[in-house]
Amino acid sequence: MKRNMVLVLLLSGFLVLLASCSSDEAQKDSQMESSSTSHDTATTEQENKVETEELANEQSEVVPTNRKIIHRAELQLNVKNLENTQLTIEKKVSEYGGYIVVSNVYRESEESISAQLTVRIPEKHFQKFLTDAEGEAAEVLNRNVTGEDVTEQYIDLESRMKSKRTVEERLLDFMGKAEKTEDLLKISSDLSVVQEEIELIVGKMKYLENQTSFSTIEIAMYENRVIVPGVDSKNLDTWEKTKKQLATSTNFIFAAGSGLIVLFFGNLPVLIFLLLVGIGIYFIVKRTRKPK
Numbered sequence: 001m002k003r004n005m006v007l008v009l010l011l012s013g014f015l016v017l018l019a020s021c022s023s024d025e026a027q028k029d030s031q032m033e034s035s036s037t038s039h040d041t042a043t044t045e046q047e048n049k050v051e052t053e054e055l056a057n058e059q060s061e062v063v064p065t066n067r068k069i070i071h072r073a074e075l076q077l078n079v080k081n082l083e084n085t086q087l088t089i090e091k092k093v094s095e096y097g098g099y100i101v102v103s104n105v106y107r108e109s110e111e112s113i114s115a116q117l118t119v120r121i122p123e124k125h126f127q128k129f130l131t132d133a134e135g136e137a138a139e140v141l142n143r144n145v146t147g148e149d150v151t152e153q154y155i156d157l158e159s160r161m162k163s164k165r166t167v168e169e170r171l172l173d174f175m176g177k178a179e180k181t182e183d184l185l186k187i188s189s190d191l192s193v194v195q196e197e198i199e200l201i202v203g204k205m206k207y208l209e210n211q212t213s214f215s216t217i218e219i220a221m222y223e224n225r226v227i228v229p230g231v232d233s234k235n236l237d238t239w240e241k242t243k244k245q246l247a248t249s250t251n252f253i254f255a256a257g258s259g260l261i262v263l264f265f266g267n268l269p270v271l272i273f274l275l276l277v278g279i280g281i282y283f284i285v286k287r288t289r290k291p292k
Contacts, residue, residue, distance in 0.1 A: 067151045068208060071126050071215040074144040077137035082223035085136045086115055089219065092132050096125040098214065115221045120214040133219060141222075150208050157205050164198045 079085040086105075093100060102118035121129045134140050171191040178184045264271075 067149060068154050068212040070148040070150060070208075070211045071123065072146050072148075073126075073130060073215065073217045074142065074220075075130070075133055075140070075217065076142035076220045077134070077222070078139040078141060079136065079221050079223050080138050082113055082115055082221055085221060086117065088136055089117065089119075089133055092129060093119045093121065096129055097122050098125070098129070101216075111224060113223050117219040117221070119217050119219070121217060123213055123215055126215040126217075129217065133217070137221075150212065154205065154208050157201050157208070161198065161201050161205070164194055164201065168194050168198065 077085075082105075086103075090100060090103075098119055098121040100117065100119050102116060104116045106114045106116075108114070130143075130145070134143070168191065171187055171194060175184065175187045175191065178187055
């Protein structure tokens with residue numbers, strides 16, 4: 001009986017110990033699975049982070065660092081001496097490597113004179129030239145600066161250019177391998193169209209390059225002069241005027257007398273003839289009126 005009790009106790013203890021070991025193993029497995037899951041999650045996050053960084057780097061490579069911007073400016077200036085100011089500004093244009101597009105001077109009256117200048121300045125000297133031009137003015141009436149970003153437009157043209165060049169190369173390759181005249185003519189026609197498109201793209205790219213390399217500046221300058229009239233000594237010289245008028249009157253009298261003398265002696269034969277005719281008529285009339 002005692003032996004049976006001992007066996008039961010030993011069996012019970014063994015079962016308890018076995019259950020305890022199973023629980024520990026299950027807990028360890030759970031911890032290992034949890035650790036593995038955490039590790040996998042961390043690895044996935046790290047991979048996503050790396051992919052995000054790579055994508056960001058790729059995007060940063062696509063964004064151009066040297067943007068193409070067309071700058072334009074309009075200035076309206078009041079100046080003290082328009083001629084000197086215009087010469088100074090034109091000299092600055094030459095110093096900065098620019099050139100003059102338009103140069104006009106308008107003289108509306110003796111007191112009002114204006115000028116219109118349109119110049120193109122290298123982009124790197126744009127702001128400096130504006131400062132110099134404004135420094136020559138007595139007063140800046142208006143200042144307007146604008147910028148147009150054409151970077152995306154230029155990049156699009158570059159992409160189209162590469163694509164068209166690739167098509168051109170393929171067509172040239174096909175043309176070299178063409179055996180039939182019909183195929184050769186078709187390829188030649190397609191090649192002509194592609195080359196025309198390339199020329200248009202090149203023209204647009206050169207235009208944008210020129211517009212972004214040189215900035216356009218329009219300058220309107222105004223000078224208002226105040227003219228003070230001086231004393232006109234000629235208008236106040238009474239004695240000289242009197243002598244002049246006397247000489248004019250004397251000359252007129254002499255000229256009239258001379259004209260009458262010339263008229264009389266020049267027409268003397270006619271006058272004598274008319275006189276004789278008149279005398280003859282007088283005697284004839286007188287004789288006819290005598291009483292019978």
